[in-house]
Amino acid sequence: MQDIRKLQRALPGMAAMPYFPVGKTRKIWYTGKKSGLWDFASFCAESKRRRGMRTYLVTGGAGFIGSNYIHYMFRKYDNEIRIINVDALTYAGNLENLKDIENRDNYTFVKANICDKEAIAKIFAENDIDRVVHFAAESHVDRSIRNPEVFVQTNVLGTAVMLNCAKNAWELPDGTFKPGKKFLHVSTDEVYGSLSEDGGYFYETTPYAPHSPYSASKAGSDMLVKAYMDTYHFPANITNCSNNYGPYQFPEKLIPLIINNALHGKKLPVYGDGKNVRDWLYVEDHAKAIDMVQEQGRLFETYNVGGHNEKQNIQIIEIIIETLQEMLADDDPRKALVSKDLITYVADRKGHDRRYAIAPDKIKKEIGWYPETMFKEGIKKTIAWYFEHEDWMERVTSGDYQKYYNEMYKA
Secondary structure, three states: OHHHHHHHHHOOOOEEOOOEEEOOEEEEEEEOOOOEEEEHHHHHHHHHHHHOOEEEEEEOOOOHHHHHHHHHHHHHHHHHEEEEEEEOOOOOOOHHHHHHHOOOOOEEEEEOOOOOHHHHHHHHHHOOOOEEEEOOOOOOHHHHHHOHHHHHHHHHHHHHHHHHHHHHHHEOOOOOEOOOOEEEEEEEHHHHOOOOOOOOOEOOOOOOOOOOHHHHHHHHHHHHHHHHHHHHOOOEEEEEEOEEEOOOOOOOOHHHHHHHHHHOOOOEEEEOOOOOEEEEEEHHHHHHHHHHHHHHOOOOOEEEEOOOOEEEHHHHHHHHHHHHHHHOOOOOHHHHOOOHHHEEEEOOOOOOOOEOOEOOHHHHHHHOOOOOOOHHHHHHHHHHHHHHOHHHHHHHOOOHHHHHHHHHOOO
């Protein structure tokens, strides 16, 4: 019995009931994804294996970047890690994004809001968390303009909850922290404000100058993480990335919106004159950067993650149209629908920043990360993914999203 209790304490998530003899072999009833009667020696071997696992708590893992990160981590580490995914499953969180890994023994999903102190504290109490990767956030500028309070609640107060729960779990009596623990806060280049059209880049030393409620809320969350690092020497890093694109992106964002609309012959809305510039980063490259910062980044540092793919919004739309025409078969009826004639200019977004551009010099020099996917290749991979997952797009663009879309893009 004492052996079993030791295993139970060492193995959060492996619920072992008292063993009993079956013939001459001691057995254990284990409740979990591999529930059943286990041979005692096999159970001990499994416990030893799991004790060596690093456990990641990923917030917002059912969203676009979070789900791509989880896929990347399992491709890279397979059974060497354990991931606990916490997501409130709001409009952009979709468990379909993770359907192919949901039955893994080393993956657990917890439906919870990061603002729920009790729920988050319970996860830390029941699991020995080694890494926190904090994606969970309200992230669309247009929605922040319409409803800024939700962004402050989730992005600022939710981050405070995550920081406090991690601090309480990791802090030792002398004020230091357990070795090997780290909190990575994933943020955006929008906290830096806007650049002039004639040049310049965002560096880690660029002063914050957010213009939208979204970027202001993310700047607030960044400052909280910085304060915890400065005040408590809390083991953390911050990453600020440029615009991501790739599989599983919710179609309120520019690239999937244009792909989906073009394939259905619908108008392609362009804010203002379409010449706002963004730096585009393929999401798998971002996932790789996050992993490398977790493992190699210096504590308390911020790292900018950019794609070296600066393009005007109108250029992005034209490239998507041309790539769709190239990739669609001649006998595909959708090919006739895809046309630059669909481009429709609409009233500009309030406070629309003119240009973003990230300088990833620091992460390249210190860690060796660089963007591997140039835009021409990345957009083809993205379009191919949407071709293969049309049912996914149909499901996420129904119902409430359609009402939101109609409100946002009135010509």
